[in-house]
Amino acid sequence: MSLTTHEGLLRPLEEYTRLHLDTLRRFGSRALDLSFPNPQFLSDPRPYEVLASLAAQARPLDMRYSPFGGFTPVRRRVAASLARQHALPYAWNDIVMTPGATAALRVALRSLFSPPDRIILITPCWMDYPLYLQDLGLVVDLVPATRNKRLDVEAIASAWTPATRGIVIAQPGSPTGVIHDDNELKQLAALMLRHSTPTPPLLIADEAHALQVWDETPCPAPATHYPHTITVRSFGKAWDMQGQRTGCLAVSPHLGIRDQAVAALIRDMRVTGHCAPTALTQQLAAALCDTAPDLTGLADLQCHARQQLTRRGLTVLDAHATRFLYARCPAQDDRAFISRLAERGVLVMPSSLFHESGWFRIALNFGRPHLDRAIDVISEEHARA
Structure with missing residues (x-):
């Protein structure tokens, strides 16, 4: 990727946007969108x-x-x-x-x-x-x-x-x-x-x-x-x-x-x-501005997702903040792995969008039932690689 031209920087972002939209059109409400941080539930009213x-x-x-x-x-x-x-x-x-x-x-x-x-x-x-x-x-x-x-x-x-x-x-x-x-x-x-x-x-x-x-x-x-x-x-x-x-x-x-x-x-x-x-x-x-958000639900999801992925053999980065979870892909080609997940209706983000290769990012947008379905797919594709 070139850092000297708009085209070199925009191309991977636009390619992922097309993959994201195509997956949502194909799967509709069955898609499990863990890409952009758009939570599907209310943590703190x-x-x-x-x-x-x-x-x-x-x-x-x-x-x-x-x-x-x-x-x-x-x-x-x-x-x-x-x-x-x-x-x-x-x-x-x-x-x-x-x-x-x-x-x-x-x-x-x-x-x-x-x-x-x-x-x-x-x-x-x-x-x-x-x-x-x-x-x-x-x-x-x-x-x-x-x-x-x-x-x-x-x-x-x-x-x-x-x-x-x-x-x-x-x-x-x-x-x-x-x-x-x-x-x-x-x-x-x-x-x-x-x-x-x-x-x-x-x-x-x-x-x-x-x-x-x-x-x-x-x-x-x-x-x-x-x-x-x-x-x-x-x-x-x-x-x-x-x-x-x-x-x-x-x-x-x-x-x-x-x-x-x-x-x-x-x-x-x-x-x-x-x-x-x-x-x-x-x-x-x-x-x-002086009100701390209630992150009890987020903490529960983070701990649960980390335990489930680690138990299934994935490497999850040790971290303590954000709605995100950062995990290793089974190979350096993170975009290929993310494309395979999208073929099954699970959307996560490849680390190449964040200017390194070999990882992917999960945004914890769903509660446990939907999140567990996504983890099943991620684990299965990881094991197949």
Whole structure:
């Protein structure tokens, strides 16, 4: 796959989209879609109840135009919540409300970097990171994670060049669900600080899944370890309301170009046509920013699926967050394995979409009866390979 052209990046994504749609058309309601994280059941009704209450009480001015950075009262609530979570003194104007984490990432990359800057990505990574960077004329340097999908700081150091201006990491990892611990983040911060002359490199911390830690594993914030950090958050993912597209950017209070960065982000919200989230979902963000989602059901599914797959001989990556489960394919050709599963009506995602080969990702979208049917098919095809 070429990282230098739109075609090279888009082709595998479009091929998978066709496979996904063809499988849904062929199997209809019998399809077991464990690809994109679209849960078929309600884990926590509270966000839906709050949204319904806000809509029922809404007055005309509650639905007014929002400034490009978002409503000030909403930004105050989000800043206060993140200040407690990150132990950093965020102010309201360090927060930029965005229509989801994808828009936040795109705006941050456009605002804070320019060609010929080089950006390091840790693979496996979210599928569209390289697409955004390539479209902006930025140079992508892919650095594989360790065998257990943790940060390989020595490999990052080896990939560093005089033109390197930033790193993008996900905490927790997506698609892996791995949580980077304090030691990893301290090592990364030390490396980046060694390269802080003449201009400190920026760390983009994608925390879209930070509120989906389904056990008691601590999930430290990269911003607490490295001052030159921009954090991306997704409220929609936290509440299983992905389609509501509600996210934010948080500029570290210790960032040397703090004021300039916020001004650039808000300006680029306008330039790119990315308005703030809808008025109603901003109110929802303010109402729920201090509410931890109930992940009891997700934890049960994670433990069950991991036990079932491991018992049947599959290698499942040890992880503690997200709705995802990352497992090894029986061979390096992950797309061939995923195609065989699709022939039987089971949809999962090949790791080649996440810029590495030989794995696949399951999104735990169903409860046990349907999930167990999918696991049966996955196990049978794995054994046949």
